[in-house]
Amino acid sequence: MKKVLALTPEDALTMMKAAELKAKEIGVDMDIAITDSNGSLLMFHRMEYGKIASIDIAINKAFTAAAQRKSTRAYGEISQPGGPTYGIESSNQGRFTIFAGGVPLFVEGQIVGAIGCSSGTPDQDEAVAQAGLEAIKASLS
Amino acid sequence: MKKVLALTPEDALTMMKAAELKAKEIGVDMDIAITDSNGSLLMFHRMEYGKIASIDIAINKAFTAAAQRKSTRAYGEISQPGGPTYGIESSNQGRFTIFAGGVPLFVEGQIVGAIGCSSGTPDQDEAVAQAGLEAIKASLS
Amino acid sequence: MKKVLALTPEDALTMMKAAELKAKEIGVDMDIAITDSNGSLLMFHRMEYGKIASIDIAINKAFTAAAQRKSTRAYGEISQPGGPTYGIESSNQGRFTIFAGGVPLFVEGQIVGAIGCSSGTPDQDEAVAQAGLEAIKASLS
Amino acid sequence: MKKVLALTPEDALTMMKAAELKAKEIGVDMDIAITDSNGSLLMFHRMEYGKIASIDIAINKAFTAAAQRKSTRAYGEISQPGGPTYGIESSNQGRFTIFAGGVPLFVEGQIVGAIGCSSGTPDQDEAVAQAGLEAIKASLS
Numbered sequence: 001m002k003k004v005l006a007l008t009p010e011d012a013l014t015m016m017k018a019a020e021l022k023a024k025e026i027g028v029d030m031d032i033a034i035t036d037s038n039g040s041l042l043m044f045h046r047m048e049y050g051k052i053a054s055i056d057i058a059i060n061k062a063f064t065a066a067a068q069r070k071s072t073r074a075y076g077e078i079s080q081p082g083g084p085t086y087g088i089e090s091s092n093q094g095r096f097t098i099f100a101g102g103v104p105l106f107v108e109g110q111i112v113g114a115i116g117c118s119s120g121t122p123d124q125d126e127a128v129a130q131a132g133l134e135a136i137k138a139s140l141s
Numbered sequence: 142m143k144k145v146l147a148l149t150p151e152d153a154l155t156m157m158k159a160a161e162l163k164a165k166e167i168g169v170d171m172d173i174a175i176t177d178s179n180g181s182l183l184m185f186h187r188m189e190y191g192k193i194a195s196i197d198i199a200i201n202k203a204f205t206a207a208a209q210r211k212s213t214r215a216y217g218e219i220s221q222p223g224g225p226t227y228g229i230e231s232s233n234q235g236r237f238t239i240f241a242g243g244v245p246l247f248v249e250g251q252i253v254g255a256i257g258c259s260s261g262t263p264d265q266d267e268a269v270a271q272a273g274l275e276a277i278k279a280s281l282s
Numbered sequence: 283m284k285k286v287l288a289l290t291p292e293d294a295l296t297m298m299k300a301a302e303l304k305a306k307e308i309g310v311d312m313d314i315a316i317t318d319s320n321g322s323l324l325m326f327h328r329m330e331y332g333k334i335a336s337i338d339i340a341i342n343k344a345f346t347a348a349a350q351r352k353s354t355r356a357y358g359e360i361s362q363p364g365g366p367t368y369g370i371e372s373s374n375q376g377r378f379t380i381f382a383g384g385v386p387l388f389v390e391g392q393i394v395g396a397i398g399c400s401s402g403t404p405d406q407d408e409a410v411a412q413a414g415l416e417a418i419k420a421s422l423s
Numbered sequence: 424m425k426k427v428l429a430l431t432p433e434d435a436l437t438m439m440k441a442a443e444l445k446a447k448e449i450g451v452d453m454d455i456a457i458t459d460s461n462g463s464l465l466m467f468h469r470m471e472y473g474k475i476a477s478i479d480i481a482i483n484k485a486f487t488a489a490a491q492r493k494s495t496r497a498y499g500e501i502s503q504p505g506g507p508t509y510g511i512e513s514s515n516q517g518r519f520t521i522f523a524g525g526v527p528l529f530v531e532g533q534i535v536g537a538i539g540c541s542s543g544t545p546d547q548d549e550a551v552a553q554a555g556l557e558a559i560k561a562s563l564s
Contacts (some may be wrong), residue, residue: 001146001148001150001152001248002146002147002148002149004144004145004146005142005143005144005145006143007142008143038177038181041177064199107142140142
């Protein structure tokens with residue numbers, strides 16, 4: 001047996017609050033999903049005007065970022081036509097997401113979770129996810 | 142952040158080898174699956190005469206035992222017509238399994254993984270899974 | 283490496299022709315599916331008045347019989363409420379079928395394929411599948 | 424009836440061990456899947472730091488290579504926009520994989536199985552799969 005790092009409920013809440021704050025700041029209510037290191041959902045909030053279709057997208061962005069340990073933006077870049085992972089979005093029962101808005105959280109070099117956001121432009125979604133990521137990192141340092 | 146227990150590759154191998162040994166002892170080649178605490182596959186072996194339909198069943202028994210933290214037999218008992226979880230087998234995209242052969246592994250009171258077996262009768266499947274479980278518990282004590 | 287028995291196109295045709303003959307004899311056009319030992323489709327025929335919904339059912343009956351090496355009727359018996367494999371029909375992405383009409387073909391003790399029929403009553407379906415099974419067995423002896 | 428070649432448990436282990444060795448050599452823990460000639464799973468191992476999303480991808484790369492009898496890289500080349508099989512990755516319930524890392528095993532001109540790897544770059548994944556392929560070929564010559 002070995003020991004691995006895992007998010008606490010307080011960690012997830014820290015990420016969620018910071019992400020919501022950022023969403024309000026840019027004026028776009030979002031769907032925000034936080035997963036553990038396996039991409040299993042830990043916390044989810046559809047803000048007041050967050051989109052219905054974004055429920056699935058936010059959850060899948062967080063799943064992808066955790067389960068592949070890379071931002072969904074980075075996967076989009078290598079999954080374009082002609083790219084090395086073109087076609088990967090059909091894997092994992094269609095959950096694999098290849099556009100910006102999902103970012104993985106590493107602590108001490110190990111994957112511990114991810115946050116995925118959706119409802120705005122991919123750039124806005126990623127900015128909100130990033131705010132959640134920075135908040136948890138700040139709380140740990 | 143917190144620290145949680147997780148299976149090592151050696152732990153998974155210990156479970157697999159003991160399960161295969163038991164399967165040979167009772168004379169039924171099996172499909173054997175070992176997952177982590179989230180029910181994500183770690184190791185799988187279809188023994189020489191293990192069944193094709195049992196690939197899915199073994200993997201899903203282990204998924205169910207880990208992800209629901211209960212033996213699949215125990216879920217079968219409460220999922221009969223009129224029972225409190227009747228119909229639960231259609232959940233989790235059909236992966237939820239409610240007949241014997243999947244058992245969870247707890248260490249220090251925490252779920253750390255599961256083993257699921259299929260190809261024999263459910264009683265045989267569970268005996269093989271149980272052998273894997275006992276081997277890892279013995280190796281830890 | 284090892285060598286295993288497999289159906290030839292002629293074998294599949296022998297099964298299909300005998301099954302169709304039986305279907306005509308009892309006056310019920312059927313959907314008839316023949317698979318290899320893994321349950322992968324080898325040959326399919328929807329007779330003139332075979333049912334549309336039976337396309338899926340016949341294919342899945344043959345899949346189940348091959349991949350689980352047991353008649354679908356036998357699985358129905360042990361999958362009733364309270365039975366040892368109750369709930370198994372949700373496995374294998376819903377392809378696992380537990381009512382009569384699918385039978386496995388064993389040669390020299392090894393699974394080599396299966397035949398599944400649908401459109402009549404389960405008893406009629408099984409009689410047609412059985413006719414296909416007996417024809418191939420007769421051709422091999 | 425005819426006789427066809429099939430992998431033994433020892434063959435699968437030979438492939439798995441060689442692939443793991445190569446993965447360690449290049450310093451990327453992988454998810455490694457080995458299937459029979461139909462693409463049905465025989466053996467799977469998620470190495471210690473293999474990715475969660477790669478469970479599905481490795482299994483599906485092996486499925487695709489066996490069931491389509493071509494490397495997944497070769498399918499990627501003809502499945503680009505404008506290519507002859509553009510869109511094929513949505514077939515087979517999303518299991519069809521079109522980027523490098525899955526290779527088929529032919530013996531005496533017949534398909535007998537495949538190996539699929541995932542967690543690194545597609546080039547790394549393919550190098551690990553290729554190591555498994557070469558080991559089994561060497562053991563047979």
